[in-house]
Amino acid sequence: MDTDAPDLTGAATWRDPGWREPAVAWAHERLAASGRTPVGRPEQVHVRAWSTAIRIPTDDGAVWLESVGAGSAQEPPLAVALGRWVPGRVPVPLGADAGRRLLLLPDGGTTLRASGRGGAVEAWEALLADSARLQVEVAEHAGEMVALGVPDARPERLPGLVAGLLADDDALLAGSPDGIDPALRERLRGSLAQLAELCRALAAGPVPASLQHDDLHDGNVFVAGDGHRFFDWGDASVSHPFLALLVPLRVAAAALGLPPGSPALLRLRDAYLRPWRAFAEAPALHELTGLALRIAPLERALTWHRILRGVLPEERAGWQASVPGWLAESGAPGPLDVVPGT
Structure with missing residues (x-):
């Protein structure tokens, strides 16, 4: 670093x-x-x-x-x-x-979290549907957003960005107790070709690149009478929009007490995907969602790396484990995966 x-x-x-x-x-x-x-x-x-x-x-x-x-x-x-x-x-x-x-x-x-309504599945459905509508509406501006300085994490660029991160000993805290496990690092390096295939599939799909909030949850959205107002774009990038699902699904699962793969989480996925039906039918969108959720932890690691590079070293230490931590999540079951015994 x-x-x-x-x-x-x-x-x-x-x-x-x-x-x-x-x-x-x-x-x-x-x-x-x-x-x-x-x-x-x-x-x-x-x-x-x-x-x-x-x-x-x-x-x-x-x-x-x-x-x-x-x-x-x-x-x-x-x-x-x-x-x-x-x-x-x-x-x-x-x-x-x-x-x-x-x-x-x-x-x-008032944010959704402060409103006390974040304990209802319906509130999360409405949040995710509105966030998807925003992404659909701004997708045509993807190039303009990159020109404004929004990080370019479109699928075709992600394998190179991840490879660069995996080569950075300081970012990964290599050799420290909080650092990346050497075996995980080698596994991720060995799977870069597979990551490239996944990213090519996302990039070739019918859903265009758009704004990806990357930290979307009930504390980053205001509840308004006619919908929601989204804010806090410090983690945002231009990427495949479905990568934005990872954080809200995880936070919603915790807020609602839902196990991975819960039917309620599938409801949230489907609420998010409805505005995208103009681009593809549900089965194709489900497949793209699965690909995106496999890749999304890697982009979270890249986001943390980017943000921490701008932080004073003495204040960076308490957060730096987030980078190897999110890389480790890339091999774990996602929020929509059914985990045996849950």
Whole structure:
């Protein structure tokens, strides 16, 4: 891992007045331009090594100043673009500074998790159907998203990206107790040709590349009267859209107390796939979903690697095991696989 990468950030960055005060001043300028006036002290309610969020009360409701590390630099310009392309499905930014990785958003309301409705299968069905509709609508902009700096993880590129990660001793914590198992590393290296075949099958399928959230769950979506508003694009890439199913299926299974392969999880898969029926019939979509879920843990490992490369080394250590951890998941049963004895 390149510990000399420029512009490293961490919680120490976000709490530094030298960063915070100019960032808040920028937000006040944007608020003035939009006709809003701050009416209270900013409150920094979210601090992670790779991002922060500051709540600013105004005379027209609260707004949120967000900033991300270099590994999530795509988020501000992507959020602005999504506000143009699908304004009904995302909070529309009040301002963005791509160079400083700043984003100013209106308050989105209540997340599904905070609403207390995340314990119902129907709520997850609606979330996944709306997320698929967003992906369908923005698929035509895949090239534009890559040009904006959204990481390009389309299936044809994934084998090379995974091969590069497997060659990185530092990223894999090779030789440490939390690092990748050497046998797993060799197995993954030996299966790169098979991965390439799977990726070719996905790329050749009828479903186009689109936005892949890569961390979609009930805490990253606002519940609105007419649907959902999706946010937190720091993990996002342009990839096969069905890879986005991995995280919500895992989180839903935990929230609903469902074992792998549960019929309720198949209901969630099918709710997600209905908006894609314009591209293929259900059996073909089921097959593509199976392929995507086999590959998705590898992209999660790549995402963690990308984000952690932008984090200060002293703050990186507590999260670095996520990279080999997700690589290990690639050989484990997926959320739709029936596990004997469950």
